[in-house]
Amino acid sequence: MPIYEYICGDCAKRSSIFFRSFSEVSVAVCPNCSSDNMDKLVSKFTIGRPYGDFMKNLPSWETMTDFDENDPQSTAKMLRIWKDAMGENIGPQGEELQAYQDISDITSEFESGSLDSL
Numbered sequence: 001m002p003i004y005e006y007i008c009g010d011c012a013k014r015s016s017i018f019f020r021s022f023s024e025v026s027v028a029v030c031p032n033c034s035s036d037n038m039d040k041l042v043s044k045f046t047i048g049r050p051y052g053d054f055m056k057n058l059p060s061w062e063t064m065t066d067f068d069e070n071d072p073q074s075t076a077k078m079l080r081i082w083k084d085a086m087g088e089n090i091g092p093q094g095e096e097l098q099a100y101q102d103i104s105d106i107t108s109e110f111e112s113g114s115l116d117s118l
Helices: 051-057 061-065 072-086 089-110
Strands: 003-008 014-018 038-040
Touching: none
Parallel strands: none
Antiparallel strands: 003 014, 003 038
16 A cells, blocks of 8 residues: 655645555545645655664763763763664754754863854
């Protein structure tokens, strides 16, 4: 039961179209504007890794616990390490913490004079 992703050449809307079988795959019609000017897209996909491979990529326990949970910069730095090791989405709160880390880095570089002012 394939699901294909398309983009409409007329209204530029993306859509996923379900076909009951591979033999049923036919001309796709845009659900937004009813045009048949649809281009098939390459869908995103993931490849699962065995559990053992995942564990090999994690930093040591000492590294993972060596941060100050009361310091947002320290927490954001550790979150970045975990994200890089796991290759996973860290969610909106994690992204917010990471943005805080980036802003803090820029601010501290600017204050120390190592970042040129505009």
